[in-house]
Every structure is written in structure tokens, then in C-alpha cells.
Amino acid sequence: MTLLSVNLNKIAVLRNSRGGREPDICRAAQTCIEAGCGGITVHPRPDQRHVRPDDVRALAGILRGRVEYNIEGNPFAGPRGDYPGLIALAREVRPTQVTLVPDDDGQITSDHGFDLKRDVGRLRPLVRELCELGCRVSLFIDAGIHDFDLAAVIGVQRIEIYTGPYAEAFADGRPAAALASCADTARRAHQAGLAVNAGHDLSQANLGTFKAAIPGLAEVSIGHALIGEALYEGLGTTVRNYLQILR
């Protein structure tokens, strides 16, 4: 069964736009849990454009023991102001999973994964520390890369396939090549002993096709499209729609 982890970044975007406390990210998490999601994802960034450190801490309190908690971020960015850095946050809240994503602050969103050959050396000590904290470690990677043995040997348990190019190809009506690249990447990761997550721009429209092409898909983390769809359908209904697609 593929776990649905709902990314709540966009709840925080809406809240921060007025500077108050509504919409409440913890109430949104509660709604998603009651609808049956298996996890919650947040991606706190050094510029705090959406999820803030206090959100990360508050969510830890309501998720623990109920659903998986996935915190994403660039482990080499920060600290900045009261953003303590991804590893420091992981030390504090010890989430189920930490997904390492090589984003720079100037990016409007995540748009690439790690270069395993280039990055594995500097990732090694961070992966070791996160494993010692009891966190599962996932690396955000582009479809089509190789060298998964390098990730496995430093203790990485999962990869997350960046599905932005697939979503774009699906929207253009020509998903076959991008889908085949994702499927081949997943196969090679499995051969290296890694489990496979996926995320970015997945939606109710494109998720079923993706899921059918990736045997053994462990988790999808979905936020932007899901929260947008929830504005029309309601958050609980939208989560249930995604769960139906993943059955």
C-alpha cells in the first residue's frame, strides 16, 4: 500500500499572507489524519516563506504515534534567524523520516535532486546522525540518475523521485518517456536495496497513471495540487479522493 503523506506548506502560505493564526496548520493536519492519510510532510525553508520552526514543533506533538512525520529540507542551508537548520530541527522533533532536498533559497520551489557522486561525501555524516536519531533518511533525486549503491552504503533507506518532469509531460499529453524514466529509476533503486518515494506536482489527474507504473511505491508526498483541489472539494474529501486512487 502506498502511503499518502500530505504536504501542508500551502496552508502556511495562506496563513502567513495575513500574519495571523488562520488557517491553522495543526487543524489541517488533524483533518487529514481523520480522513485517513498515513503521513504529514512539511518543508521548512530558511526564508520561512511558509512552514516555520514553531509549526514543525507543534505538528510533532499531534502526529507522534498517529501518522508518519516527514520533514524535508536542504541540510546545508541555515541556520538563519530563528530557523535553526534542518538537522537541528530533526534533533528536536525526531520525525519518522527526513527527506534531504538540495534547494537553494532563490528557488520558487524544489526543482532538482542530489548528484550522488558529487554529494555523497558531504551527506555521509548527516545521514549517519539522522539514522542515529532514529529517523528514516530519504534523498530527493532526479529520475534517470544511477549510483544508488553510493546512497545505500552511507545509510540512506529511501529515495524520493522528483516527479515534476513527469507531471509536466502528463499535462502535455505525452507522459510515456518521463514515466518510463521514473519506472527505470525505481527499479534500479529497488535493486540497490532502497525503498522508493515520489513527489512534486502529483495530482488527482496524474497520480493513478504514475502509481500503476511504479511497482512497490512506498510513499507519495503531495501538497500544492491537493491543497488547491481542497479549496473546491474540502480537505477531508480531497484526501479521501487521493486514498481511493492509491488503493
Ligand SMILES: CC(=O)[C@@H](O)[C@H](O)COP(=O)(O)O
Ligand atoms: C521537495 C518537493 O518537491 C516539495 O516537497 C517541496 O516541499 C515543495 O516546496 P514548496 O511547497 O515550497 O513549493
Ligand SMILES: NCC(=O)COP(=O)(O)O
Ligand atoms: N516531496 C513532495 C511534496 O512534499 C509535495 O510536493 P508538491 O505536491 O507540493 O509539489
